[in-house]
Amino acid sequence: MPAPEHKSYDVVIVGGAMYGSSVAWWLSRNRDFGGTILVVERDPTYEFASTSHTNSCIRQQFSAEVNIRVSQFGAEFIKNFREFMQDNEAPDILLQSYGYMYLADTPEFNETLRTSQLVQTRLGAGTKHLSPEEIAQAYPFYNLDGILGANHNQVDEGYFDGGTIFDWWRKASRAAGVEFLHDEVVGVDLAPDGRRVDAVRLASGEVISCGTFVNCAGPRAAQTAAMAKIDIPVEPRKRYTFIFDAAEPLDRDLPLTIDPSGVHMRSDGRYYLAGCPPDHDTAVGYEDFLFDHSIWEEKVWPVIATRVPAFERVKLINSWVGHYAFNTLDQNAIIGPHDHVENFIFVNGFSGHGLQQSPAMGRGVAEWITYGTYKSLDLSPFGYGRIARAEKFVEKAVI
Incomplete structure (x- = not known):
């Protein structure tokens, strides 16, 4: 495994599939961010990632307003992919x-x-x-x-080529300076008061300091959260x-x-x-x-x-x-910061909605990391607080 280029990063993202790449891309294109980003991926072939097994579908047929708006932006992003990528070589994506x-x-x-x-x-x-x-x-x-x-x-509403979007997000992120590392996060070091992630420990033995820790570990989200003594129902x-x-x-x-x-x-x-x-x-x-x-x-x-x-x-x-x-609580995403470990960010529990929601959710998480708030679309209904309260996000249209 190659060694990371630095010993400290402003943002460390665990998982480099659709969501790790989405968050990395949105952060890298935000002129107000400007920090260093490390994406740690345990399997760069993505053979068993949920991203590789997706059916690439998108729908607006949800019952909750925020889910509808999330998918509406997803459709806008797909249909205007080249413009969003700001690259004339980017393909048109058919919906x-x-x-x-x-x-x-x-x-x-x-x-x-x-x-x-x-x-x-x-x-x-x-x-x-x-x-x-x-x-x-x-x-x-x-x-x-x-x-x-x-x-x-x-x-x-229908299906689209999600694999191409994923490939371009990784490609553009790398071009913008995001580092993708083939390694595995095996431990998390918390601050003495338990309120921050100070560093991550990798399978290779490296210890990396981080400013913000982002959990994009897909089906392994609970395993990753447990390293920071956090329990999530994924x-x-x-x-x-x-x-x-x-x-x-x-x-x-x-x-x-x-x-x-x-x-x-x-x-x-x-x-x-x-x-x-x-x-x-x-x-x-x-x-x-x-x-x-x-x-x-x-x-x-x-x-x-x-x-x-x-x-x-x-x-x-x-x-x-x-x-x-x-997500066994309510089959909807968990997005945003933990209520105690303040620099631990969730991007988890999509329960099959992940690919279609990745443009809006990645954008929102990047906004939160940069500004400490959501600017484009309020994603707070997906926050961790409801998990702590065991309070379900009500969405009647779950497949």
């Missing part, structure tokens, strides 16, 4: 806006969709609440038995993805359809994608990526073939399992 289709099979959830649609519309989202007849007219391939209604939004949980071909392709794009069973599916180029959690959805080991092949035959394929009868005859092309950084 495939065929939308999410939330299907409701109970009166209670159908009413939740109606209520959420009103909030989304007030904030400028293009969400429409559809009756079964309206769904069938727009997408006649669905079997709508038992479905009472749905929400659908075809404006700035654990790794498996999420499965399947790519399949259909003998009878649909005559139009398949929206990202959230079936009441918990299985979701969408178009994916010439193929289709489906995903789900396991039925027994509990914490797993950080290194546990063992694949349960029965999930396709026993759970996913029966659901997709029932909901879309054209999927009776399909061929599995590819599949993988990744980890959510799952």
Whole structure:
């Protein structure tokens, strides 16, 4: 492992995947910051990072206003990527806006969709609440038995190339002087009063002083926090993805359809994608990526073939399992400083929302580090205080 260039940094970021790179990039482009930044990444191949297993989707269909605004900025960032990067060589990123289709099979959830649609519309989202007849007219391939209604939004909602954004954030950060180090943080030294992180200890034996410590450790967030004697309710949980071909392709794009069973599916180029959690959805080991092949035959394929009868005859092309950084309290992000260890910053617990939220959350954390406040969008509802109080952030649209 190479040695760090310095013995002290203004900001040390633990984890160099999507969030470590986002925070580093936003900090490096902020003219009011000007400090030194070290990103420590234990696996620079990112083979098992959540970033590498993402389905790169974005939606405005949340029930909480701040989540909607976070995703709206995400869509703005994706669509104007070259301008944000301020580099003519940066590519244009296409946002495939065929939308999410939330299907409701109970009166209670159908009413939740109606209520959420009103909030989304007030904030400028293009969400429409559809009756079964309206769904069938727009997408006649669905079997709508038992479905009472749905929400659908075809404006700035769908999927995008998150991998390219990630690559460019790392590239631009390095060009701006951010140091990415292949090493692992194995310990944290607190000040005598316990109110600050003074230094981090690396697996290589190096001890690095830091001004601000940023936890971007993904599913390992709780492990990293524990080094500073902090407890957060974040654990790794498996999420499965399947790519399949259909003998009878649909005559139009398949929206990202959230079936009441918990299985979701969408178009994916010439193929289709489906995903789900396991039925027994509990914490797993950080290194546990063992694949349960029965999930396709026993759970996913029966659901997709029932909901879309054209999927009776399909061929599995590819599949993988990744980890959510799952916040067991309320399945929403933990952002900002700790209430006691004042220079310990959380960027954790996204529970599957991470890639779409990374532009706004990275920007907000960089603002907090630079100014001690959020300037562009108030992210304080995601603060650590609610974790300490065991007070849930209420978001009804969690997949």
